Amino acid sequence: MKRQLKYVCILCYFIFFTKPTVAQSIEKNEITFIKTGKLFDSENGKILTNYVIKIENNKITEVGKNSSIPENVKVIDLTEYTVLPGLIDGHTHLMSLDDFKDKHPMAEKVLFEGDALRVLRGANRAKTWLEAGxxxxxxLGDSGPFLDVALKKAINEGTTIGPRMFVSGPIIISEGGQVPGLLKSQRHVIEDEYTIVKNVDDAINAVRIHVNYGADIIKICANNSPNNTSLTMDEMKAIVKMAHRYNKKVTAHATTDLAVWEAVTAGVDGIEHGYQISDTTLTLMAKKGVALVPTDLTKPLLKKVLDIMDYKEDTDIATKGYKDRYQDRLQRAIKAGVTILTGSDNYIDLKMPQGEAAKNVLIAYEEEGMQPLDILRSSTYLSAKFMGKEDELGSIKEGAFADIIAVKGDIVYDFSSTMFNVVFVMKNGEIYIEKE
Ligand SMILES: [Zn+2]
Known part of the structure; x- marks a missing residue:
């Protein structure tokens, strides 16, 4: 026993008092300069001209207007393009891709796909997000038993290619999860997929479990749509209190106005979807600084989804109905002063690279009347700020990670085609896309 204790103490010493060896591997001191024509200032939502970015290894160390560039260094000329901080998709499910024709997607994933194949497919999808910028x-969940943590580790160590991941682990939820029609005898199908809580003590322990197994953020379901059950206010309050104690943000899937109001009152930091949100609840969100992630689809993608579902009525009328409701909700949220973040929630097989499909969320906001530079600010600086990472991510400034993209076209007047014309992607100082 004493021996074991000694071992633990030695381990603690190494964890707390020694420098990580990983730092040694990036001491190669590579210096790169990027010349920009137009540069997006994400903090202020403005376009700057003729700035030069200095990158040392994986960090930006200088950003200056018309700065001189020394000889014999690597120079990347992006003066023909608009240079932006790498985009942030605030709501993904990399380990899920549902065919909307399939009546039991969860059973397909858990019973027939299995963890190994699921992570390999997730890794492949992750790459498409990076390629899209x-x-x-x-x-935010639908990722099996912490398979998102595994994929994050694989990307961070360079085993596979993908964006930086901030992961929630399984969604913390009340009985039944979001799987309708499941027989009670088959309940085990959802137990690896979700962390199911039965009471306040369970809720507290769920957060401890998630913190221990590597979650960066806590995701809850304030209502379990399509199932008609929900967490109690006391359970949500306990989750928020515990998560904040470990410095983790809490974001809630909430579709009805009541679910949003309860989650916001319980103290969550973000609301996902919020389809039926009222002005009163939006006012409360603005007052408490709770962000909204409207996971909206563009008109063409909505029509595509309806077609996949073999929708029998007029798809134009249905699409207009959805878009009118999305637009009304987004505009009321902006008017109320709620922080808008970008999140695609793209888990539907739209027969195109998933990252490309996800980028349509930016275009959806534009269709609903949000201005291009405001959308980009939401997808960069504001998304990073929500995670408490605004000094490292979402901005091109001294001290930030070198996560930089460039797009070809006019970002203000031709937003849609420009955002789909990505010519350069750098993450952590490494170049993944560089087109002529
Ligand atoms: Zn989702």
């Missing part, structure tokens, strides 16, 4: 994602 998303250098960071917040992955």
């Amino acid at each position: 998303f250098t960071t994602v917040r992955d």
Whole structure:
């Protein structure tokens, strides 16, 4: 016993008092300069001209207007393009891809896909997000038993390619999860997929479990749509209190106005979807500084989803109905002063690279009347700030990670086609895309 204790104490010494060896591997001191024509100032939502970015290894060390560049250093000329911080998708499910024709997608994933194949497929999808210009994602569940933590580790150590991941682990939820029609005898299907809580003590322990197994953020379901059950206010309050104690943000899937109001009152930091949110609840969100992640689809993608579902009525009328409701909700949220973050929630097989499909969320906000530079500010600086990472991510400034992209076209007047014309992607100082 004494021996074991001694071992633990020695381990503690190494964890707390020694420098990580990983630092030694990036002491190669590579210096790169990027010349920009237009540069997006994400903090202020403005376009700057003729700035030069200095990168040392994986960090930005200088940003200056018309700065001189020394000889014999690597120079990347992006003066023909608009240079931006890498985009942030605040709501992904990299380990899920549902065919909307499939009646039992959860059973397909848990019973027939299995963890190994699921992570391999997730890794493949992760790459498409990076290629689309998303250098960071917040992955919010539907990822099996902490498979998102595994993929994050694989990306961070360079085993596979993908964006930076901030992960929630399984969604913390009340009985039944979000799987409708499941027989009680088959309940085990959802137990690896979700962390199910039965009472306040369970809720507290769920947060401890998530912190121990590597979650960066806590995701809860304030209502379990499509199931008609929900966490209690006391359970949500306990989760928020515990998560904040460990410095973790809490974001809640909440679709009805009541679910949003309860989650916000319980103290969550973010609301996902919020489809039926009222002005009163939006006012409360603005007052408490709670962010909204509207996971909206563009008109063409909505029509595509309806087609996949073999929708029998007029798809134009249905699409207009959805878009009118999305637009009304987004505009009321902006008017109320609620912080808007970008999140695609893209887990539907739209027969195109998933990262490309995810980027449509930016275009959806534009369709709903949000201005391009405001959308980009939401997808960079504001998303990083929500995670408490605004000094490292979402901005091109001294001290930030070198997560930089460039797009070809006019970002203000031709937002959609420009955002799909990504010519350069750098993450952590490494170049993944460099087109002529
Ligand atoms: Zn989602």
